[in-house]
Amino acid sequence: LAGYVGFHNLPNQVHRKSVKKGFQFTLMVVGESGLGKSTLVNTLFNTSLYPGKEAKELSGETPKTVEIQTISADIEENGVKLKLTVIDTPGFGDFVNNEDSWRPILENIEARYDAYLEQENRVNRKRIVDTRVHSCLYFIAPTGHSLKPLDIEFMRRLAGRVNLIPVIAKSDTLTEDEIKAFKIRILEDIAFHKIQIYQPPQYENDDPETIQENRDIISRIPFAIVGSDKEVEVNGKKVRGRKYPWGVIEVDNEEHCDFVKLRQMLIRTHMEELKEYTNEVLYESYRMQKLAGVGL
Numbered sequence: 001l002a003g004y005v006g007f008h009n010l011p012n013q014v015h016r017k018s019v020k021k022g023f024q025f026t027l028m029v030v031g032e033s034g035l036g037k038s039t040l041v042n043t044l045f046n047t048s049l050y051p052g053k054e055a056k057e058l059s060g061e062t063p064k065t066v067e068i069q070t071i072s073a074d075i076e077e078n079g080v081k082l083k084l085t086v087i088d089t090p091g092f093g094d095f096v097n098n099e100d101s102w103r104p105i106l107e108n109i110e111a112r113y114d115a116y117l118e119q120e121n122r123v124n125r126k127r128i129v130d131t132r133v134h135s136c137l138y139f140i141a142p143t144g145h146s147l148k149p150l151d152i153e154f155m156r157r158l159a160g161r162v163n164l165i166p167v168i169a170k171s172d173t174l175t176e177d178e179i180k181a182f183k184i185r186i187l188e189d190i191a192f193h194k195i196q197i198y199q200p201p202q203y204e205n206d207d208p209e210t211i212q213e214n215r216d217i218i219s220r221i222p223f224a225i226v227g228s229d230k231e232v233e234v235n236g237k238k239v240r241g242r243k244y245p246w247g248v249i250e251v252d253n254e255e256h257c258d259f260v261k262l263r264q265m266l267i268r269t270h271m272e273e274l275k276e277y278t279n280e281v282l283y284e285s286y287r288m289q290k291l292a293g294v295g296l
């Protein structure tokens, strides 16, 4: 596929180290149900992580509480293994009272820090398993207006504990101009409420190519995404996308949406950085607060 990037493209040194240890990455998806979270995860890793999901949904049962689902898969690409864990948070937004629906999600993130802390405190620390959440995609409904109060509440609660990456869900339902204006509104809301979202760092001594690559990624935040696990035909060529009477929106076309840039950031250019930030800043601050008995 055009513009397809994979973790085998990581810088050599990181790559060699990680090949030996095996890649391990934990991603959480958060947002109202029906915004395309499960579809995006499938699109992102080009594999179906949700076998039998359809059957479950057809039963018409609405969970009474926010049920958190953890799915792990070993994915191989060009002989390189990635152990991917996805934490899906179905159901939120479906309840009459959504006020505290962020709580079990935050608790899940913190329980993973606790599990890590507990391992660090063991006598034998050789085999620490890192199950911490390395990034959290927050799905924003494509309303074209501004963030909902529940979005603001969620993001405020999660920011500071996890690398928060806002995405505009189902961006194929908005026009290019609507997306542009919506992105500005979202960033204004985020700034106004002082919500700390993940910012790819910029280093002056990076090579010009990396600097430009980073700028391109940053300029797309919040990523306007389109998910699809189906292939459609465009001029006799099969592509992943969504078909409309007026044409096809291609998932892997950078002019159609920001999916490629998001995938590039998560899996190619910033995977190690996201893990480092989780360890050195987010986890460290949780650990310090916990030890000091502050606000927990």
Ligand code: GDP
Pocket (backbone or CB within 6 Å): 032, 033, 034, 035, 036, 037, 038, 039, 040, 169, 170, 171, 172, 173, 225, 226, 227, 228, 242
């Ligand atoms: P979830 O509840 O957030 O996990 O949402 P799902 O992934 O189950 O998707 C809900 C519905 O939205 C399904 O019918 C999908 O086919 C559809 N959907 C998923 N992603 C997109 C998208 O990017 N654009 C559009 N238009 N529909 C989508």
Ligand code: MG
Pocket (backbone or CB within 6 Å): 037, 038, 039, 088, 090
């Ligand atoms: Mg789902």
